[in-house]
Amino acid sequence: MKNKNKKSYLINGLALVLLFILLNVLIKNNVISRYYQGIMVFVFINVIVASSLNLTIGFLGQLALGHAGFMAIGAYGSALFSMYIKEMALPPTALLITSLLVGGLLTGIIGYLIGLPALRLRGDYLAIITLGFGEIIRVIINNLKITRGAHGLTGIDKLVNVTNSFWIAVVVIVILYAIINSRHGRAIMSIREDEIAAEAVGINTVKYKSMGFTISAFFAGIGGGLFAHYMAYLDPNTFNFMKSVEIVTIVVLGGMGSLTGTIIASVVLTALPEMLRGFAEYRLLVYSFVLIIMMIFRPQGILGRKEFSINGLIKHSKNIIKKTGDNAEGGEL
């Protein structure tokens, strides 16, 4: 088992490096313009934020609607921190990473504190209370002096580009994948499946619920920090309820409980509105129409709970080849 896993880790690592080289070549040769590079950064930010929410919705099984609030904490936290330590003249990457971590940790702590009372609730009630907390965060930021309220926060260094956002997204996905495929991840999934049964086999459900929720908030904070250091300007109203809905939409479309599904959905749902720009006002209509069609024909999301994997693909194609081979032999007889 061990060797097989290690081999698949290697293959996936290589595939990522190849993908990265491909992106770089395309950027160098101006195939991907500045405009598209910007969209790509947003794709990577959405991948981070949506996959962190997928941990709560898809793996922990708790519907949370306040993720934009966590993103806002991470964005403001890391932006203020990086502005504060600017005089230390750290190299840009180090500055970015430390401020992202600070923003993430701050979000994780607040996520934990919110999770303690909120996670006593379930289903619709949890959705509403998280929605409420998300709005509370936004309103507080709107009224604080240090965040400059509704004026918006300016003077943030633009530290994010395609390269570092790509690798940060990769690291986040890898960590989430590693957590899900460990004893902690199994404990989290058992809560989604049946909370009472999970308790009955010795899972401390309160602990693992808040653990999942906190990790989810932490990575949402990282995503928010990236957003802040890409936009170089923050407005509290960016992180309103519609932003939370947008993230939930990505998770649902990609498949609740599938990280690779979330990646695909992030690409689709970030690129789609941009591609539809030509339709002007009609684009929102088309956007919702695409979603409705999707929900009719594939309500479980693009990948459901399955994960896309290179190994799986190879196995699948081998099976198909074998099948067609068998058929061909059958034909000869």
Next chain:
Amino acid sequence: MALLEVKDLKIKFGGLTAVDEFSISIEKNELVGLIGPNGAGKTTVFNMLTGVYLPTSGTITLDGQDIVGKRPYDIVSYGAARTFQNIRLFKDLTVIDNVKIAYHKQMKYNMIEGIFRLPSYWKEEKIANDYAIELLDIFDMKPYADSLAKNLPYGKQRKLEIARALATGPKILMLDEPAAGMNPQETKELMETIDLIRNKFNIAILLIEHDMSLVMGICEKITVIDYGKIICVGNPEQIKCDPNVIKAYLGE
């Protein structure tokens, strides 16, 4: 001293006393049945023993330790595992994952070790995997290891639930109506499974059951309750002839 010692257990829901003066003592490796008509309070007793309900008064001692007021997941680590009347599996997870989740407490690696895939992760995951396969093999379920729990036939789901409970490493296994909804063939298979558990695992079993053939067939000691109170304790022969039991089941 007995493995499980319950004395004068009592629980009130508002003004209703659901269980009163319930005492039972179970020795190591003993198979005890708990029977009674519908609504007698059998499952309520179970829920108190496993920490789901907090008894109003009384003591529960498991292997010398007081477990009253402990959370259900804590009681598991004291050595009590249970199954449910209506099967509660982790339906959308694989059979082997169901077992591995129950093995959670025996694994010690922390989250950092898990994320960075340090040697302790590989070592413990391998142990867990081997253990789960071995356990499934005992119950003839190895071929199903990678299928989803919800796709198993009913009898196999029951078996998986029992296997999952055993994976927590219990000293006493509590089965809540394991034969509910089973046909005679499946019930027979269940009896064999219970025999198997006793032979292989050397643990005590407390069994709630409606199916008389099952209870009379395998239990050494039976406690009968009605309206929350014990009306008779004894071996199957004594139970069969006891006038109170006959009255409770058949009326005057």
